[in-house]
Amino acid sequence: MSGSDGRLNANIVHRSDGSLSCAHCGEALAGGPKDYLTRLPKYEAPMSDVGPHVFPDPRVFVDVDAVFRQYICPGCATAFHTEVVPVGDAYVSTISV
Ligand SMILES: [Zn+2]
Numbered sequence: 001m002s003g004s005d006g007r008l009n010a011n012i013v014h015r016s017d018g019s020l021s022c023a024h025c026g027e028a029l030a031g032g033p034k035d036y037l038t039r040l041p042k043y044e045a046p047m048s049d050v051g052p053h054v055f056p057d058p059r060v061f062v063d064v065d066a067v068f069r070q071y072i073c074p075g076c077a078t079a080f081h082t083e084v085v086p087v088g089d090a091y092v093s094t095i096s097v
Contacts (some may be wrong), residue, residue, distance in 0.1 A: 008033055011073075011080045027075025037081055038090075040071040047084070058084070 004016040012029070013021045020029040020036050030039040048056040050068045058066035064086040070079040 011078060012036070022073045022075055022078065024078050025073060025076035027073055029074075037071045040080065041074055043070045043072055043079075044068065062086075 006014050007023065008014040008020065011023050013023050014033065015021065018032065020032065021027060022029065029036050045068050047054060047058055047066055047068055050056075054068070055061075058064070066084050067087050069083050069085060071081040072079050
């Protein structure tokens with residue numbers, strides 16, 4: 001990492017040339033700070049598979065089926081972002097740069 005490289009967050013290195021990479025394994029990531037999450041591999045599972053700490057049936061609270069989704073590093077599988085969203089919903093960025 002050069003002296004002018006920085007961190008986008010704890011998991012992502014933002015290089016001085018504008019490129020992004022994983023802070024854990026160095027894998028180059030596609031896209032930029034505003035869209036890299038949408039270009040990552042995704043892991044999705046039903047809420048019942050997440051674990052005992054998460055209520056398994058979102059229909060008790062909302063009128064849609066929900067899915068647990070993680071956006072992961074293509075190099076080392078570190079989960080960069082985790083969300084619970086309605087089934088089929090696209091990612092909605094909460095990142096501001
Ligand atoms: Zn990685």
